[in-house]
Amino acid sequence: MKTLFIDDHIVEEIDNLARKLHPLQKFDKNVVLRPEHRWENCGIMMWTTPAWVPNEAVFKTLYYASSEADNSEVKLDVTGAPVGGRSFICYATSEDGVNWEKPTLGLQDYDALTWRGTAIGTENNILPTGVPLAPIYDPQDPDEQRRYKGMGWGKGGGLTPAVSPDCLHWTYLEVPPVPSSDEAHFGYDQENGLFIATVKHAGPDGRSPYGRSFCLSTSEDFENWSGIELIFHADQIDQENGEERIRKFIEDPDYLTPIYNRPEEWRTDVYNFPVFRYESLYLGLPVMHHWTGKHPPLYENVDSRKSVELASSRDLRKWERVANRKPFIELSPIGDGSAYDTGQISVVNGPIRRNNELWFYYLGVRHRSQPLADIMGRKYLNNFAMALAKLRVDGFVSLKGGIEWGSVLTKPLVIEDRELCINVDSWRGRVKVEILNANDGQPLPGYTFDESIPAMVDSIDEPVRWKEKPDLTELHGKTVRLRFSLLQAELYAFWFTD
Numbered sequence: 001m002k003t004l005f006i007d008d009h010i011v012e013e014i015d016n017l018a019r020k021l022h023p024l025q026k027f028d029k030n031v032v033l034r035p036e037h038r039w040e041n042c043g044i045m046m047w048t049t050p051a052w053v054p055n056e057a058v059f060k061t062l063y064y065a066s067s068e069a070d071n072s073e074v075k076l077d078v079t080g081a082p083v084g085g086r087s088f089i090c091y092a093t094s095e096d097g098v099n100w101e102k103p104t105l106g107l108q109d110y111d112a113l114t115w116r117g118t119a120i121g122t123e124n125n126i127l128p129t130g131v132p133l134a135p136i137y138d139p140q141d142p143d144e145q146r147r148y149k150g151m152g153w154g155k156g157g158g159l160t161p162a163v164s165p166d167c168l169h170w171t172y173l174e175v176p177p178v179p180s181s182d183e184a185h186f187g188y189d190q191e192n193g194l195f196i197a198t199v200k201h202a203g204p205d206g207r208s209p210y211g212r213s214f215c216l217s218t219s220e221d222f223e224n225w226s227g228i229e230l231i232f233h234a235d236q237i238d239q240e241n242g243e244e245r246i247r248k249f250i251e252d253p254d255y256l257t258p259i260y261n262r263p264e265e266w267r268t269d270v271y272n273f274p275v276f277r278y279e280s281l282y283l284g285l286p287v288m289h290h291w292t293g294k295h296p297p298l299y300e301n302v303d304s305r306k307s308v309e310l311a312s313s314r315d316l317r318k319w320e321r322v323a324n325r326k327p328f329i330e331l332s333p334i335g336d337g338s339a340y341d342t343g344q345i346s347v348v349n350g351p352i353r354r355n356n357e358l359w360f361y362y363l364g365v366r367h368r369s370q371p372l373a374d375i376m377g378r379k380y381l382n383n384f385a386m387a388l389a390k391l392r393v394d395g396f397v398s399l400k401g402g403i404e405w406g407s408v409l410t411k412p413l414v415i416e417d418r419e420l421c422i423n424v425d426s427w428r429g430r431v432k433v434e435i436l437n438a439n440d441g442q443p444l445p446g447y448t449f450d451e452s453i454p455a456m457v458d459s460i461d462e463p464v465r466w467k468e469k470p471d472l473t474e475l476h477g478k479t480v481r482l483r484f485s486l487l488q489a490e491l492y493a494f495w496f497t498d
Contacts, residue, residue, distance in 0.1 A: 002279040002423075002495040003410075006312045006397045007320055009281070010413065016406030017399045017486060021310065021323035024360055024389035026332070031340055031364070033063065033100050033386040038112050039088055039124060040065035043384030045363045047185055047274075048150070049348045050097065051137035051167075059094045059352075060167050062127070062134045062150070063386070070112055074376050079298050082375060089130025091168060097352060097359060098388065105168065129170040131162045133186040136195075145171075149222060151178075151186040151197060159184050159199055161222050178217045178225050185274040187349040189282075195219045196316065198273045198284075201228060210234035211269035212289060216316055231317050232286060234269045241325055242268030242290040249305045250292075254333040256342045259369040260303040262293035271306060275316065276350030279493075283396070284311040284319060285328065285347045295369055303369040305331065306345050308362075310396060322397065329362065329389055340364030340385045351391070356460050358391045393460045394423045394493040401429065401486030408491070410482045412438040415475045417496035420464040422455065422484075429488025430454035433464045435472075436481040444475070449485060460492075472496070 003010050005019065035043055043066055050061040069075070069084025077083045088108070094100045108126035111119055134150020141147060146163040150170065154160035158177020164170045178184075180199035187196045201215040202208050213233035219225045243266055249255045271289035275282055286309050291302045308329045310322040322328075329347065332339040341364025351358035365384040374380075399408055424431050432454050435447035443449065446469045453465040484491055 002394060002493045004279060004281070004394055004396065004493045005399050005408070005491065006281065006283070006310075006322055007314075009314065010410050011408060012411045012481065013409040014399065014406075015408075016404060017401050017408055019323065020398050020400045020490070021326050021328070022391065022395050022398065023327065024329040024362075024391055026329075026341075027098075027388035027390060029098075030387045031385045032098050032361070032388045033061075033092065034340075035065075035382050035385060036102065037065075037124065038114070038120060039067045039086070039110055039126060040090065041381050042066040042068055042085060043365070043382065044090070044386060045346075045384055046348055046361060046386055047133050048135065048187075049276075049350050049352060049361065050094070051135045051148070052352065053137055054139075057095065059097050060135055060137070061092050061094075061100075062130050062132070062167070063090050063092060064088075064132050065090045065126075066384075067112070068378070068381060074378060076375070079300055080296065080372060080375070082380060088126045089132060090125045091127055091130070092125065097354060107168065127168060127170070131170050131172075133159070133184060134162070134170075135164070135167050136186070136188045138188070146222075149188070149195075151184070153180070153182075159186070159197055161219075161225075163222075173223060175223045176225070179215075179228055183272050185272065185349045187274070187276055189277040191277055193220060195222050196275060197225070198231075198275055199228065200270075200272075201230075208233050210238070210267065212271060214270055214273035214286075218316070229317060232270060232273050232284065232311070232319055234288070237325065238268040238288060239266075242266065242288065245307055246290050246292055246305060249331075255331065256334055256367070258292035258303045258305065259371060260293035260295045265291060265293045265302070267291045272346045274347055274349035275313075278350075278396075279394075282313045282316055283350075284313065285309070286311055287346045305343075305368070307331070308345060308347055329360075332364075340366055340383075341387055343367040344384075353393065356393055358393055358395070360389045360391065361386050362389060363387075392423075392492070396492075398425070398490035398492045399484075399486065400490045401488060403488060405485055405487050407483055407485045409436075412479050412481055414477065414479050415472050415496060416477070417498045418471045418473055418476075419497050420472060420482075420494065421497055422462050422464060422494045423460045423492040424455055424462055424489060425458045425492075426455050426486070426489030427458045429486070430456050431487075431489050431491060432485045434483050434485070435475065436483060438479040438481050441481065444480070447475075449483075455489075 131152030344365035
């Protein structure tokens with residue numbers, strides 16, 4: 001199991017090093033799954049990471065598709081939003097995670113018309129029984145009817161588990177739902193055999209600070225879920241950060257300006273909170289929702305902007321905000337108008353690994369609110385799609401050294417494997433490692449700073465070497481400390497391996 005430097009769980013002391021957050025880097029082509037058909041012409045979105053199915057060598061995903069009303073006349077509800085639209089759960093596959101196919105399934109009779117005036121019929125990729133928070137591929141379940149798992153709002157007021165043998169035909173289980181509002185995320189911690197749901201809720205007592213918050217429910221068997229616990233909400237620091245970010249979107253002409261701006265209504269709460277297991281800890285991607293002002297005529301919803309941060313936890317309940325709450329991914333500037341992620345943004349519940357990278361799929365929305373004239377002009381079409389951002393493996397946070405040596409000292413740990421490896425970028429500098437006696441802090445002979453062979457490389461999997469010691473065999477079972485010394489280098493993670 002790797003140790004990352006996102007938190008201080010294993011860190012005893014840091015000297016002359018900076019902890020650096022590495023934001024997600026948006027894929028150069030950005031959008032990978034966009035609206036193409038009549039039944040998805042408003043946009044598409046996903047909450048769940050695509051599932052890799054090894055025996056088919058393919059990624060599978062379910063996405064939520066939104067379409068405008070069949071009537072060509074735009075009608076508005078009392079809040080000023082267009083009405084009469086429809087929504088569907090659709091199926092897509094990909095061999096590489098970038099180029100997606102939307103196969104014709106013939107499962108749903110779709111009665112909207114083509115431009116020729118003929119019914120589209122079953123020539124679509126709509127699932128009659130699909131669920132929005134899916135799929136989780138679970139090859140370990142002995143019941144083939146439960147090979148794919150997901151959750152959806154199958155019963156009033158709650159998030160309900162569902163299963164499928166083929167990712168196409170879904171059945172809701174007859175179990176009590178997890179209380180949830182309209183936003184939630186569902187994932188699986190394979191290391192601990194734990195299903196995880198984070199649900200938007202006011203909290204078990206009906207109250208929570210600063211509005212939208214998130215609760216946790218878990219299950220070991222996918223059927224019996226724990227009572228919800230309030231685990232994440234905004235605080236006063238978020239209000240200060242929110243004001244600063246709102247001013248950026250209002251004052252910087254490169255970014256989309258909110259339609260409604262009432263400073264007396266500015267506030268920040270949490271819109272989404274996807275979580276996932278990564279090595280020895282849990283990571284969360286809180287989507288911070290910065291209100292700019294309620295919009296007429298009923299003032300029931302708000303214009304806003306969003307930013308995604310990074311949080312970490314060891315138990316899913318106590319969360320630490322990483323890097324002083326700096327954004328992990330932000331909205332894009334307007335640019336030439338081709339970007340979708342100019343108005344809203346949200347990330348699915350964790351990455352997939354592709355070679356030396358972690359890939360995060362995220363929702364990009366062109367607008368949060370639109371002027372009435374734009375709505376009447378049907379500019380709400382083609383409004384949201386799924387984009388892709390990338391990160392170095394283990395690359396969330398690094399310890400960075402400058403032009404003078406700096407170091408990080410670990411807490412005591414037991415050596416149980418033969419080799420020590422690091423994820424490091426030191427091609428312009430160097431990293432040296434010494435092993436210390438856990439009791440008196442003295443370097444062990446053969447494993448001192450002077451005997452360490454410096455790592456001068458950019459590598460996600462670099463073995464550590466000493467001049468006279470080929471490996472750590474003679475230290476097996478001993479309790480030691482490690483001291484990593486860095487000069488013009490960045491250290492992301494370390495681990496022991498055979």
